[in-house]
Amino acid sequence: MAKARLSYPDAKSFYNMLDAISKIVDELAMTITPNGVKAIALDPAHVALMVMELPPESFIEYEVEDEVKLGFNVANIAKIIKRGKKGDKLDIEVDEDRVTWSIVGATIKRYRLLNLDVPVPELPEAELEFKVHVSLIVDPFKNALKDAEAVGDTVELEAPDDTTLIIRGVGAAVAETKIRSDTPAVVEFNVEEPSKSAYSIEYLKHMLSLTKVADTITIEFAQDMPLRLQFRLPAGGNVTYLLAPKAA
Numbered sequence: 001m002a003k004a005r006l007s008y009p010d011a012k013s014f015y016n017m018l019d020a021i022s023k024i025v026d027e028l029a030m031t032i033t034p035n036g037v038k039a040i041a042l043d044p045a046h047v048a049l050m051v052m053e054l055p056p057e058s059f060i061e062y063e064v065e066d067e068v069k070l071g072f073n074v075a076n077i078a079k080i081i082k083r084g085k086k087g088d089k090l091d092i093e094v095d096e097d098r099v100t101w102s103i104v105g106a107t108i109k110r111y112r113l114l115n116l117d118v119p120v121p122e123l124p125e126a127e128l129e130f131k132v133h134v135s136l137i138v139d140p141f142k143n144a145l146k147d148a149e150a151v152g153d154t155v156e157l158e159a160p161d162d163t164t165l166i167i168r169g170v171g172a173a174v175a176e177t178k179i180r181s182d183t184p185a186v187v188e189f190n191v192e193e194p195s196k197s198a199y200s201i202e203y204l205k206h207m208l209s210l211t212k213v214a215d216t217i218t219i220e221f222a223q224d225m226p227l228r229l230q231f232r233l234p235a236g237g238n239v240t241y242l243l244a245p246k247a248a
Contacts, residue, residue, distance in 0.1 A: 004032045004068040004094040007061035008054075009235055011084030011103050013213040017052055017239060018078040023206035024048055029118040030070040032094070036237070041074075042121040048203050049123070049242040058236035060089060068094050071118030077101065080111050130220035130228060131195045132159040135188040136179065138231070141167070141219070142211040144177035149201050151175045154246060157221050158196040163189075165219070169201065187216055195223045198246045207231075207241055214239070 008014050021028055024043040031038050036055040043049075056062040070092070080101055081090060088105035094115060103109040144167035148155045152171015159165050162181070169175035181189035207229060211217070214231035221227045229241040 003066075003096075004064040004070070004092070005061060006032070006037070006059050006063075006092045007104075008058070008090040008092070009060050010213075011081055011088040011090040012086060013233070013235065014090050015078055015081040015084065016209040016213045018074055018081065019209040020206055020239070020241075021050055021052070022074040022078050024050055025074060027116060027118045028072060028074045029120045030072075031120065032064050032068040032070060033066075034064055040121050040123065042123070047200070047244045048206070051240045051242075052237075053240075054233075054235075054237035058233065061091075069115075069118075069120075070094055070099060071116035072099065072113065073116070077113075083109065128226060128228070129222060130225070131192040131222040132157075132165070133188065133190040133218065133220050134159075134165050134179070134186065135216055135218040136183075136186045138211040138214050138217045140177070140179055140183075140185050141217050142208060144179075145201075145204060145208065147175040147177060149205055153201050154198050155201050155204055156196060156198045157219070157227065159191045160194050160196075162191040165189075170198075188218075193223075195221060195225075197221050197224050197227065199227050199243050200246050203243055210239055210241075 021041045025041045028039055039052045041050040084103040088103050091102040093100040097115050099113055099115045101111045148169025151169045151173040154170045156168040165179040167177045210231045215234050216232045218230040224245055227243045231239045
């Protein structure tokens with residue numbers, strides 16, 4: 001009898017989430033409970049942390065009685081799920097020490113693998129006081145990040161006042177995108193105090209695949225403090241990305 005049986009409506013979206021996680025860790029543990037699915041990825045250098053949370057409502061089918069751990073090599077599973085076509089769903093079935101991943105569409109492709117024993121990272125309690133909170137549709141952020149990547153290895157985020165967010169790529173040249181609080185793309189704009197902080201473009205560009213599946217993104221930071229990005233998923237749930245600031 002299966003310990004857990006899940007069906008996610010969009011295999012491509014699930015692939016994009018795993019693709020982002022694969023840039024941070026090699027192996028991942030998913031914790032499946034009656035309250036939903038949660039996965040924590042902490043990169044070896046402890047620079048980046050990603051948390052994926054999917055409520056039961058984001059699945060077409062969700063059957064689990066007790067807590068179940070699902071461990072796997074992220075790149076390998078992402079490669080499998082990538083074979084799905086638009087409109088295909090993803091079925092996951094966990095029983096004993098095996099996991100069956102099925103891509104269901106016009107045809108059904110099944111892959112049965114071992115359930116790996118992957119430890120869940122222990123995270124220290126950290127109270128972060130973010131002074132800038134901006135929510136907007138993902139496209140302006142995605143385009144600004146691509147512009148920044150084209151010129152250098154550093155992204156500066158700056159909120160000089162309560163009406164402007166600047167995303168600036170710094171390197172051989174400077175690429176700057178200004179997002180005003182009154183632009184239609186902005187959902188929420190709150191600056192408690194002017195702030196500026198710099199981050200590695202190498203780590204930030206890992207998140208580009210999440211812009212393919214998220215509706216909106218929330219950007220939070222403070223002066224020379226970590227950055228928190230929250231990607232809201234159309235099917236429900238979110239992916240949170242926490243990134244340490246780049247040393248001056």
